[in-house]
Amino acid sequence: MTKRKKKKLTPEEKTQKKFSNKIRDTFKNMGFEYIRSMNIHPVFGGQRGEFDSIFIHENIILLIEDTITQDVKHHLKGKHVFFEQVQQHKKELLSWLNKTFPDKMSNLQKYDDARYYIFFIYVHKTPIEKETQNIYEYIHFVNEYSLEYFARTAKCIKKTAMNEIFKFLKINLSDVGSPSSSQSGDSIETAVILPEGSSGFPPGIKVVNFLISANSLMSCSYVLRKESWEDNSELYQRLLINDKIQSMRDFLIKNKKTFINNIIVSLPDDVTFHRKSPDGVKITIKKNELSTIENLVMEIPNKINTIGIIDGQHRVFAHYYDKTDNEKEKIISRLRKDRHLLATGLVYPKTMRSADRVKFESELFLQINSTQKKPDTALLQEIEALKDPYSSIGIARKVLRKLNERSPFLNLFQIYSFEKNKIKTPSITKWGLSDLVEINNDKETLFKYWNKTDKLLLLESIPSEHFDVLFNEYLEYCAISISTFFKAVKENYRDDWTMESDSILISVTPITGFLIGFRKSLEKYKKVQDFSFYKTKLSQLSDIEFKPKKFPYISSHWHHFADQITEQCWN
Numbered sequence: 001m002t003k004r005k006k007k008k009l010t011p012e013e014k015t016q017k018k019f020s021n022k023i024r025d026t027f028k029n030m031g032f033e034y035i036r037s038m039n040i041h042p043v044f045g046g047q048r049g050e051f052d053s054i055f056i057h058e059n060i061i062l063l064i065e066d067t068i069t070q071d072v073k074h075h076l077k078g079k080h081v082f083f084e085q086v087q088q089h090k091k092e093l094l095s096w097l098n099k100t101f102p103d104k105m106s107n108l109q110k111y112d113d114a115r116y117y118i119f120f121i122y123v124h125k126t127p128i129e130k131e132t133q134n135i136y137e138y139i140h141f142v143n144e145y146s147l148e149y150f151a152r153t154a155k156c157i158k159k160t161a162m163n164e165i166f167k168f169l170k171i172n173l174s175d176v177g178s179p180s181s182s183q184s185g186d187s188i189e190t191a192v193i194l195p196e197g198s199s200g201f202p203p204g205i206k207v208v209n210f211l212i213s214a215n216s217l218m219s220c221s222y223v224l225r226k227e228s229w230e231d232n233s234e235l236y237q238r239l240l241i242n243d244k245i246q247s248m249r250d251f252l253i254k255n256k257k258t259f260i261n262n263i264i265v266s267l268p269d270d271v272t273f274h275r276k277s278p279d280g281v282k283i284t285i286k287k288n289e290l291s292t293i294e295n296l297v298m299e300i301p302n303k304i305n306t307i308g309i310i311d312g313q314h315r316v317f318a319h320y321y322d323k324t325d326n327e328k329e330k331i332i333s334r335l336r337k338d339r340h341l342l343a344t345g346l347v348y349p350k351t352m353r354s355a356d357r358v359k360f361e362s363e364l365f366l367q368i369n370s371t372q373k374k375p376d377t378a379l380l381q382e383i384e385a386l387k388d389p390y391s392s393i394g395i396a397r398k399v400l401r402k403l404n405e406r407s408p409f410l411n412l413f414q415i416y417s418f419e420k421n422k423i424k425t426p427s428i429t430k431w432g433l434s435d436l437v438e439i440n441n442d443k444e445t446l447f448k449y450w451n452k453t454d455k456l457l458l459l460e461s462i463p464s465e466h467f468d469v470l471f472n473e474y475l476e477y478c479a480i481s482i483s484t485f486f487k488a489v490k491e492n493y494r495d496d497w498t499m500e501s502d503s504i505l506i507s508v509t510p511i512t513g514f515l516i517g518f519r520k521s522l523e524k525y526k527k528v529q530d531f532s533f534y535k536t537k538l539s540q541l542s543d544i545e546f547k548p549k550k551f552p553y554i555s556s557h558w559h560h561f562a563d564q565i566t567e568q569c570w571n
Helices: 011-029 072-088 090-100 130-135 144-168 214-220 242-255 313-317 327-338 354-368 377-387 392-403 426-437 455-459 465-492 508-525 531-538 558-570
Strands: 033-035 053-057 060-067 117-124 139-143 185-194 206-213 263-266 272-276 282-285 294-301 307-311 340-347
Touching: 011 033, 011 053, 011 060, 011 144, 060 072, 072 090, 072 117, 117 144, 139 144, 144 214, 144 242, 144 313, 206 214, 206 294, 206 327, 214 294, 214 307, 214 313, 214 327, 214 340, 242 313, 242 327, 263 354, 307 313, 307 354, 392 426, 392 465, 426 465, 426 508, 455 465, 465 508, 465 531, 508 558, 531 558
Parallel strands: 060 117, 117 139, 263 340
Antiparallel strands: 033 053, 053 060, 185 206, 185 294, 206 340, 263 307, 272 282, 272 294
16 A cells, blocks of 8 residues: 655644644643634534634633634634534534533533533734724634643643633633532631731731642732733733752642741732631621730632732742642642641722822832842833833833734734844833823923823822822823824835834834934924924935844944934924
């Protein structure tokens, strides 16, 4: 018999296969059951389609579409038509799964139809603007960098990383499995309370020392990791380091002892404290009544995303869940329940703003880790922004993230440390953006020329609810104004506006120079202009080539470049 030749894949097919395999391996590492569904075309509501892959855990069903296509808007519209019908025919979907994949489905516990939760996940290599994503509210979008985060986390802490997906999809622990399987929470009999007078912490912040199992802590915890999928700037910790996790896991297996240094955590608002009366009746104590050092019973709700790990994530996640036939897992499975970790918890007053909580935590994190590996400049800027979110650096970091979500900078900035061939941001933030976006009505800033009647409220020292709304409007105004200016830059240098060319236009020095030049235009014209104006004016920029060795300004000479823009375009 002649051996059948293996089909030679095109470069595009190789890229797609690698992308799809990464998704499969990520979810399998997390403990999901993988169902191979490619090239099977079910019909729901008269609409024929396919799922690139399906993953199931208990009653959670993930329907995955993955693509490397450049024409992502057209592709997404087509999938949306199919997904809509699937969404409306849940019972038929469940019946089709059981009929088509009986070997896989028989391994899973059966639930009532109403108990199944179905999620549509669109994993894309080509960036998709937020405006487009918002059209399809029911679809969960995962870009290649969020996928990389999930992949690294799953490779590091295996099945425990499933909680990251639950958090991403906003799934509660009570939603997973049978309703009776979810516990009400942990009751910790001995919690030592230190009021602020005894801890020296700011007014209203209580300190609680207690013991908790790694099992309980992992199921309810979250970590504000800078490299995560979360779309906000209130993130300050590093990714989990696999070697560090494995080293600590080996220590646990060898010594079978708990770690003796405290895990630092923030406790949820709905944590409760009780005293026991002589007759055994629980007496609830209000948090603002905790004014002396005493032992109390503490109850923590059993929910995902409630206990924030400020310091000690590696010690906690060294207890991660692995495959049951793994020899190390057999030992760790006992330790994660029997051995308890020492924890110091922070209880915040309910009136304390989220931003102020994160600011306090980031300062504490930096203080604890000051003798360890020095954080990089970008991380230090993030923490500086958290310490003072309304500072020029704090605003610049937030605006930069918004710029990264829209044209012409869509996905061009290095937000994650593991991103390659992206624009590094620290110098752009400090020297290009911060002076431009500062909330200052005297300097030549975007704030000065923002036509908002009540904008001066942002100069008040005490933020309010309206302050937050106004602040977010200002961030959006900055992002739109800067994007408009750079669309004109791109229009004048279209051949140079690509990461694939040998042009250096999309790099730190030119972009910083253009930002400073934009700020100088405000000083000249006393207002923000439109796209046509900037396009015409920037066309007068002569004798500039954005080729290596031909661009005359090197390294930090962005001010010299801005002077040339001013001289040739604004005069």
